[in-house]
Amino acid sequence: MGNDGGSFAKRTELVKVKKKPEAVDKANQTRARWAFCALSKRRLEEPIVACALGKLYNKVALIEFLLNRDAYGDGEKICAHIRSLKDVKTLTLTANSAPVPADIEPTEHTQFMCPLTQKEMNGLTPFVYLRTCGCVFAAAGLNAMRSSPSESASEPEKDTCPSCATKYTHSLDCVPLNPSQEEETRLRELMAAERLLEPAKKSKKRKAAAADLVPEPPAKKAAPAPTISTASNALRTTLALEEAKRKATMSDAVKTLYDKGDPQKDTFMTRGTFTRYA
Ligand SMILES: [Zn+2]
Structure with a gap:
């Protein structure tokens, strides 16, 4: 860039500057989100599941949490939106075939990649999973494979998963993994809307169960003597x-x-x- 007569190279583009501590911290956070379970903070190990908000968990840790919601200190804060295993999807991931670079430990090597683009799933490229089948792709790779990239909002056309051929609706079933704040807000809204549409029978049952647990409302306080x-x-x-x-x-x-x-x-x-x- 620069020195071609059209633009001038700036100092920052020519001189390598030591990364600021905040930048290093951010990189570590990104790495942690893509390599570690959001709940147990242990290294991601298959089976891996993702929730409606695109967070990654070790299935074992999540089951532990569902059996005992106090199993992890901040579990309720992180997984409050997960009620059962039905609220998560087991992912089909592709092992990273790239050789482990000599300068890092094998455990630090990015574990997974996109089967379409061979991009590593390390937080540098956006990745998505399909709620219908659980297959994971780089967002760009999946978009390139779509049969109907121009979909109208009123009539979303079904796409086909390039890995397992399961039909899916892009606008609903394609969930970004570790999304940005804005995307997370959108996913939260979508989740809330879908829960409102859940079969009424189920919610009635829940309500009844809740009513059983809650004691009868106490009679109005007697007027003071x-x-x-x-x-x-x-x-x-x-x-x-x-x-x-x-x-x-x-x-x-x-x-x-x-x-x-x-x-x-x-x-x-x-x-x-x-x-x-x-
Ligand atoms: Zn699939």
């Missing part, structure tokens, strides 16, 4: 009288601060204590 209420009313009146007396001896300047309301009304001096203990 009359003695207490009368006593507090008497006290209120006494204090109001005292307040009035106190006001009568106040200087005019101070009086203006209090004189706005009805003199019978509680002032801020009495209100708090009464409502708290009455």
